[in-house]
Amino acid sequence: MSVIHVISRQSRMEEVHLLRLFIGTSLLFCTTNQASLTINHNRFQYFKKESVLLNCEDIDSSAGWTLRRNTTKKQMSRCGDGWGKSSGSSCKISYTLTLDSGVYWCESSDGETSSSITITVTDGAVILQSPVLPVMEGQNASLHCQTKSPASKLPADFYKDGSLIRTEPTGHMTIHHVTKSDEGLYKCHISSHGESPPSWIYVTEKPTTTAATSTPFESITPFTSAHASTSLPLVFRLVLHLVVFCPYVISTVLMVSLYRHRPTGKHLVPPV
Secondary structure (H helix, E strand, O other): OOHHHHHHHHHHHHHHHHHHHHHHHHHHHHOOOOOEEEEHHHOOEEEOOOOEEEEEEOOOHHHOOEEEEEOOOOOOEEOOOOOOEEEOOEEEEOOOOHHHOEEEEEEOOOOOEOOOEEEEEEOOOEEEEOOOOOEEOOOOEEEEEEEOOOOOOOOEEEEEOOEEEEEEOOOEEEEOOOOHHHOEEEEEEEOOOEEOOOEEEOEEOOOOHHHHHOOHHHHOOOOOOHHHHOOOOHHHHHHHHHHHHOOHHHHHHHHHHHHHOOOOOOOOOOOO
16 A cells, blocks of 8 residues: 555544544534523512512523522522522522612523523512513513502602603503613602612614525524624625534534545555
């Protein structure tokens, strides 16, 4: 067997080895988990002594998601560490106190995190119920100024960024067809009862028709800068989403390419 033939076989073996390593690494990047944090009553503000149930929802329950929080009193503590009662991926606070106010999120055993929510516990008499999830442009946003008596429908003043918006006779206000300018810090006030803590309402941009129909990858890829990518050429955006979606696609293309261009008997240099 010639030296050239031996080198050719060794080169192919190294390529296959590197390809297998690349595929294995790519699969690790493709199997990331993402949990979502849900909360009962679907609101951010709670009265003192209320109960709060938080749950980390994920398709892959083996990820081992736990609840963590960051408060002014104790930072980066997990459920069961002096607060709450943990049950699997859920956490229940049976008796809320003002010191339970803070930022809450889910974290897996691998260090992955979910999006966070900010909970405010007040010892006052008024809370503001506002959308927990960001509101998309064009949709309606409902706000309700509530006392400790849920059945009460008292007149309430609603404020945005410290300025009075309007007074609603039943304590309920709807912002129709929200725009980005509606994003801000909201609070409400009920005469003879008091004022609620403030809560931030987030507004997300409505996706354009081009971004929704140009390529199937855009509808399933969690790409946070989709509004910026719509101005890019179609081919470039397709390649970009392939890279973001999963490196395994690239490894598959490389494997097929190497297989098609592998040396055959016709192209080998005959032994000297």
